[in-house]
Amino acid sequence: MSRIAAVQMTSGVDVAANRASAERLIAEAAAAGATLVALPESWFQLGCEEAAKLALVEPEGHGPLQDFLAAQAARHGIWLLGGTVPLQGEEPGRVCASSLLFDAQGRIGARYDKIHLFDVDVEDATGTYRESATIEGGERIVVADTPCGRLGLTVCYDLRFPELFRSMSAAGAELFVVPSAFTAVTGRAHWEVLLRARAIENLAYVLAPAQWGRHGGGRETWGDSLIVDPWGTVLARRAQGEGVVVADIDLPRLHARRNAFPCLEHRRL
Numbered sequence: 001m002s003r004i005a006a007v008q009m010t011s012g013v014d015v016a017a018n019r020a021s022a023e024r025l026i027a028e029a030a031a032a033g034a035t036l037v038a039l040p041e042s043w044f045q046l047g048c049e050e051a052a053k054l055a056l057v058e059p060e061g062h063g064p065l066q067d068f069l070a071a072q073a074a075r076h077g078i079w080l081l082g083g084t085v086p087l088q089g090e091e092p093g094r095v096c097a098s099s100l101l102f103d104a105q106g107r108i109g110a111r112y113d114k115i116h117l118f119d120v121d122v123e124d125a126t127g128t129y130r131e132s133a134t135i136e137g138g139e140r141i142v143v144a145d146t147p148c149g150r151l152g153l154t155v156c157y158d159l160r161f162p163e164l165f166r167s168m169s170a171a172g173a174e175l176f177v178v179p180s181a182f183t184a185v186t187g188r189a190h191w192e193v194l195l196r197a198r199a200i201e202n203l204a205y206v207l208a209p210a211q212w213g214r215h216g217g218g219r220e221t222w223g224d225s226l227i228v229d230p231w232g233t234v235l236a237r238r239a240q241g242e243g244v245v246v247a248d249i250d251l252p253r254l255h256a257r258r259n260a261f262p263c264l265e266h267r268r269l
């Protein structure tokens with residue numbers, strides 16, 4: 001058995017304060033025995049003008065956000081999924097929303113750049129979300145081996161694209177991570193049902209750390225960080241407030257379930 005943890009945060013505009021919260025919550029997850037700990041999307045800052053992300057951009061492998069994550073992983077001897085960090089892409093004026101996986105020595109084990117960008121109108125105080133104005137979308141699916149199984153990396157709005165999860169399960173993913181900042185309006189309607197559907201249809205675990213509450217600029221997120229098992233059962237959840245949720249994953253049981261219920265092998269299309 002190995003234990004996984006999702007960190008729920010209410011990140012604001014102050015990067016140092018967000019880093020201090022992340023440090024405290026990562027320590028809490030490590031003390032609870034987690035081997036793999038995941039932070040939410042934009043853990044370092046949420047609710048600024050979009051352009052603020054450009055000021056925090058780092059080249060892959062170097063910079064204060066990545067140094068912090070690497071140090072936390074090594075200090076606690078945990079695998080750490082760093083939500084997203086703004087990494088340099090190919091285009092000037094835009095950055096990648098990169099989800100970085102650090103191993104227990106603090107080395108980067110995988111980088112996934114958010115593929116689907118949230119260019120959507122929502123009936124909330126923000127109204128118009130145009131992520132592509134500052135984010136360059138990724139193009140590659142990423143799976144990585146961890147002590148908790150083969151991990152498929154996604155970010156937030158990617159949750160609405162089942163074909164991405166299908167491609168990762170075809171590549172052997174046993175566990176998906178979905179670091180998120182779902183809007184309060186869309187989260188209330190869709191968050192849990194989409195997470196459970198992705199778990200059920202792929203017979204895989206889902207680890208979903210989320211932003212919760214009110215951030216800068218009137219931004220409001222749904223929270224409800226969840227860990228779901230391959231049968232769609234919610235193993236752990238935190239509806240509101242900052243904190244940590246943990247659950248144990250059982251890969252032999254996952255494989256027994258896939259053998260008994262081989263819907264992944266029954267695909268015709």
Ligand SMILES: O=C(O)CNC(=O)[C@H](CS)NC(=O)CCC(=O)C(=O)O
Binds near residue numbers: 042045046131156182
């Ligand atoms: O802006 C930042 O700093 C962090 N990024 C986000 O909050 C992103 C892009 S605006 N949010 C989502 O993808 C929400 C998806 C969603 O809510 C849905 O699919 O319903």
